[in-house]
Amino acid sequence: MSSNESSRNGHAVILAAGRGTRMRSRLAKVLHPILGRPMVVWPAEAAESAGLSVVLVVHHQEDAVRAAMEDQRVSFARQEAPQGTGDAVASALAALPEAGTVVVLNGDGPLVRASTLEKLLEQHARSEALLTVVSMMVDEPGSYGRIVRSAGGGAECIVEAAHATPEELALNEVNTGLYAMDLAWLRGAIARLEPHPPKGEYYLTDCVAFAAAEGRAGVMILDDPEEALGVNSQVERAVAAGVLQNRIVHEHMRRGVAFEDPSSVTVEPGVMLGSDAWIERGVVLRGQTSVGEGCRIGAYSVLIDAQVSPSAVVLPHSVLESARVGAASSVGPFARLRPGTVLGTGCKVGNFVETKKTTLEDGAKASHLTYLGDARIGAGANVGAGTITCNYDGYAKHRTEIGAGAFIGSNSALVAPLTVGDGAIVGAGSVVINDVEADAIVVARGEERVRSGAAARFRRRRSPRSKKD
Structure with a gap:
């Protein structure tokens, strides 16, 4: 100026x-x-x-x-x-x-x-x-x-x-x-x-x-x-921060936002909160975060430059950074949405799921223990527990495309670049390295072999008595 x-x-x-x-x-x-x-x-x-x-x-x-x-x-x-x-x-x-x-x-x-x-x-x-x-x-x-x-x-x-x-x-x-x-x-x-x-x-x-x-x-x-109040020490800085935080929180409450414990939260001045949003204790809201009407942000969650659409729920101890959560979606508990994550309407990202530069289209789910990086998950697709997109080969990142209505079985590894077609099924425990066409079933794991009585023979060989004999 x-x-x-x-x-x-x-x-x-x-x-x-x-x-x-x-x-x-x-x-x-x-x-x-x-x-x-x-x-x-x-x-x-x-x-x-x-x-x-x-x-x-x-x-x-x-x-x-x-x-x-x-x-x-x-x-x-x-x-x-x-x-x-x-x-x-x-x-x-x-x-x-x-x-x-x-x-x-x-x-x-x-x-x-x-x-x-x-x-x-x-x-x-x-x-x-x-x-x-x-x-x-x-x-x-x-x-x-x-x-x-x-x-x-x-x-x-x-x-x-x-x-x-x-x-x-x-x-x-x-x-x-x-x-x-x-x-x-x-x-x-x-x-x-x-x-x-x-x-x-x-x-x-x-x-x-x-x-x-x-x-x-x-x-x-x-x-x-x-x-x-002039700030001349770290003590006075903390006092000033408390005063400003109190002003910000009370202004949000006057506009219809509910705080479970107003004294325990951090809400930076650039944050926007819709009416009837419910903010539980210990929540940290930073940067240009926006939370829509009727949302619930669970205890001790941290949101940085995140956008949460109306009626969505972020369950406790979740971390969202530069991520967008669609209406009526659910995140957490203990989920991490890294920059570039976009959730459509009615999605679920559950406990111990991490996402990065990934889009989940409407109704897609990854409910437990999953890593999704550089990926698109089609509408209505389900990603089972323990699944990972293997997006990094040591030199570059690669994308994974999962089609609408696809089902990814638990403990699968999807080695990118990879496309799984609409409605396809990936059997649990598979390591998939080739594209899967629409409506196909792929099972990519070692052949199961059953040797009757082998466990008992193994224990006899390993027991101390058999060694003495």
Whole structure:
């Protein structure tokens, strides 16, 4: 997205340049995943949903951050050397228009809602403030910067905890790090910032005092302080993930989805769930998974980019990845559907069955202990327990075609490339290497020989007494 692209409500600058040493990780803090996406994606999407065009300020692991955001509608600004929040915002000014409104928010703040940003923009515009800071009320202010109010109730300044007097430390209204500012005014304010000892950093918070001196510094108290959580450790990352997961699950429940144990599931934001779907405990739904109306997803199943059509059932402990399950089909328990699997209507893939790049047409079944790779199973065909398609010869993969209504006996090995015609029958235990024509019966196993009394003679020969004799 270009820096001049029009936006409905203004622009957002997201600060994402820091290292995040308290994460105790080699990975840049803003890249740590929360529900399947980098942390910084959450505030970026909230800003875009609020009608803002986004500029991301980067420095540490810049290339990795840019790569992680390549699917997002953002532009970038580089902070040459991290010198505080004021310097970070100054780095973004060249990517912003001369005038308008800009919202500043943190890349390690994944819980901010689009509705909160919209409320901030509305209040900022209505009050005609030069700067509006978002505050929150807390019982234990700790290291947060304190909001100092003027006699008239407006914001006077923000005092960092390290520099606060005892009276200021007693204040329980604190800065969240979220602001709305007039862009034309901000350019001049940024130029007035002075470095703070001991690191020589430029604090964006000083801009509050500049706006207050002109009588145009506003404050918006955050309705839900949870939104202001900044992630600085793995503990806080897990807390943020739990909050976001709770929001997602509750939204699905409001739309008619039932969860057996809402606190035990993982449902990523790209997942779609139909009404009357039933999700059992411990289920993991990732990526672009979709589950249709009336489906049941069994306990501890994992679905990644899977599509499950209405009224289908996935029984417990099944794993589906980039697979499609047709309406009224049944999968599992303990089944694995690998990428490229497509099940038609009314199919069954049972316990300990694995499929890969395989299509089961309507009504086809593979009920137990089977591997089907690079195959097509015709409508109504039945694949017996223990059957495998031998699709790999050590150099290349080959396809197996099984016709409609065919019956594959248990413990058969189908050596690809191979075609079994419509209605054909493969006898149990067969190793089939040649094509089988339609309606034929093939039995490909060693001849059965019966030697009466041979077992008793064998035991006599092997017994300890016979050896002594």
